[in-house]
Amino acid sequence: xxxxxxxxxxxxxxxxxxxxxxxxxxPTAGATHEKERPVGKHPLQLYSLATPNGVKVTIxxxxxxxxxxxGAEYDAHLIQxxxxxxxxxxxxxxxxxxxxxxLMDHSVTPPQRVFESGAILLYLAExxxxxxxxxxxxxxxxxxxxxxxxxxxxxxxxxxxxFYAYAPEKYQYPIDRYTMEVKRQLDVLDRHLANxxxxxGDEYTIADMAIYPWYGALVKNRVYEAAEFLQAHTYENVxxxxxxxxxxxxxxxxxxxxxxxxxxxxxLLERHDASDFDKL
Numbered sequence: 001x002x003x004x005x006x007x008x009x010x011x012x013x014x015x016x017x018x019x020x021x022x023x024x025x026x027p028t029a030g031a032t033h034e035k036e037r038p039v040g041k042h043p044l045q046l047y048s049l050a051t052p053n054g055v056k057v058t059i060x061x062x063x064x065x066x067x068x069x070x071g072a073e074y075d076a077h078l079i080q081x082x083x084x085x086x087x088x089x090x091x092x093x094x095x096x097x098x099x100x101x102x103l104m105d106h107s108v109t110p111p112q113r114v115f116e117s118g119a120i121l122l123y124l125a126e127x128x129x130x131x132x133x134x135x136x137x138x139x140x141x142x143x144x145x146x147x148x149x150x151x152x153x154x155x156x157x158x159x160x161x162x163f164y165a166y167a168p169e170k171y172q173y174p175i176d177r178y179t180m181e182v183k184r185q186l187d188v189l190d191r192h193l194a195n196x197x198x199x200x201g202d203e204y205t206i207a208d209m210a211i212y213p214w215y216g217a218l219v220k221n222r223v224y225e226a227a228e229f230l231q232a233h234t235y236e237n238v239x240x241x242x243x244x245x246x247x248x249x250x251x252x253x254x255x256x257x258x259x260x261x262x263x264x265x266x267x268l269l270e271r272h273d274a275s276d277f278d279k280l
Contacts, residue, residue, distance in 0.1 A: 013026070013027050019162065019166045019167045019168045020166040021082075021166065023082075023084075024081060024082065024084050024086075024087075029096065029097070029098065030087075030092060030096075031087055031088060031089040031091075031092040032084065032087040032088075033084075033087065033088055033089070034088070034089045035085070035088030035089055035090050035091070036089075036090050037077075037088070037090025037091060037093065037094065037104075038075075038077050038090075039075075039104075039106075040075025040077070040272050041075065041272070042073045042074050042075050042272075043071070043073075043074075043105060043106045043107035044061070044072065044073065044074035044075070044103065044104075044105055044106070044107070045074070045075050045077065045103065045104040045105075045106065046058070046061070046074050046075065046076045046077065046101060046102075046103050047077050047079050047091055047094060047095075047100065047101065047102045047103075047104075048076060048077070048078075048079055048100045048101035048102070048257075048258045049078065049079050049080065049081055049100050049101075049258050049260070050255065050256070050257060050258045050259035050260070051081075051100065052153070052157070052213035052214045052217060052223065053099075053100065053101060053117040053153075053213070054100050054101045054117075054258055055213040055254055055255055055257075056101075056117045056120075056121060056209050056210050056213050057101045057103070057117060057120050057121065057124075058076060058253075058254040058255075058257040058258065058271075059209045059212070059213070059250060059251050059254030059255070060120075060121055060124055060125070060131065060206060060209050060254075061074050061076075061124070061254070062249075062250035062251070062253045062254040062257075063130075063131065063209070063248075063250040063251075063254070064124065064128055064130055064131075065250070065274065066249060066250040067130060069128050069130065071107070071128065072124070072128060073274075074271070075270075075271065075272045076257045076258050076270055076271040076272075077258075077270060078258050078260070078269050078270050079091060079100050079258075080260070081100060086098040086099065086100060093113075094113045094115060095113070095115035096115075097115060097116075099115070099116075101115075101117055101120060102114070102115045103115070103120050103123070103124075105123075105127075116150075117150075117210070118146055118147065118149070118150040118210060121146065121206040121209060121210055122143075122146065122206065125205075125206045131204065131205050131206045131209070132205060132206055133200065133203055133205065138200055138201060138203060141199075141200045141201065141207075142199070142200040142205045142206065142207045143207075145199040145200060145207035145210075145211065146206055146207045146210050148211075149207070149210040149211045149214065150210070152185050153214050155178060155181050155182065155185065156178075156182050156185065156214055156215070156218070157214070159174070159177075159178035159181070159182075160175075160178035160179060160181070160182045160224070160226075161223065161224050163175050163178055164178070164179070164224060164226060164229070165224045165225070165226070179229075179230065182218075182230065183230060183231075185215070186215065186218075186219070186230070186232070186235045186238060187235070189211070189215055189235070189237075189238050190235040190236070190237045190238050191237075192237075193237035193238060193240070193241050194237045197241075197244075198241070199211060208241075208245060212241075212242060212245050212251075213255075215238060215242075216238070216241070216242030216245060216246075217242075218230070218232065219232040219235055219238050219239050219242055220232075220239070220242055220243075220246070253277055256268040256277070256280070257271045258270070258271070265280050266280070267280075268280060
């Protein structure tokens with residue numbers, strides 16, 4: 001175990017302390033520089049990066065288009081969070097919390113901003129009447145799992161992911177603590193998916209789109225390279241569900257949008273038209 005840390009009476013920020021993302025972390029909000037926000041040709045303007053939270057929204061948009069809902073056409077502008085794009089004045093106008101993804105809907109007057117990935121999923125599902133059941137019981141189940149993800153993923157990302165993969169020093173206590181909780185979350189999913197094809201039963205919904213980019217990616221070893229550490233192979237029902245979603249054409253496209261790493265054939269840095277995928 002590490003040496004005991006005694007918190008000071010008053011905490012003071014030390015720039016540069018915080019591991020991989022220390023250069024963009026700070027204890028204050030607001031814009032750090034002036035930068036105009038680009039606006040493309042479609043009513044829906046997405047500002048994002050292909051992190052798990054960003055992928056949620058591009059999967060939904062591609063699924064809507066796959067259903068023939070042309071009103072869901074969108075421009076996806078790349079936000080390089082490692083370079084601090086999320087602190088530009090134009091982006092902060094859309095999301096005062098300076099996190100991706102953020103959406104502007106120009107099909108309404110005045111244009112509507114939407115931030116927080118779960119809020120964007122719900123907004124689009126209601127706007128286009130898709131991937132959100134109309135049956136009250138199924139709708140409630142879908143929203144319960146959607147908000148389960150919003151509450152659980154910070155434990156996975158900000159907790160386990162940070163201390164296991166990104167922290168400058170590894171300490172047993174936080175890794176043990178968050179590993180225990182992430183494995184409990186995986187067990188919650190695995191037990192549920194043992195008796196359900198999708199998160200809300202037999203209907204594919206925004207709950208699946210919210211959970212898959214985090215927990216599906218985790219068991220398929222796409223985030224944190226922790227599948228062996230977590231014994232991900234034991235969560236057979238989560239793997240079955242993740243592999244089924246992997247094969248959906250819209251999911252494949254959604255995972256490519258605003259992606260800047262990995263195989264170049266799977267990177268679509270910005271998406272402004274459906275034909276952009278043909279150029280890969």
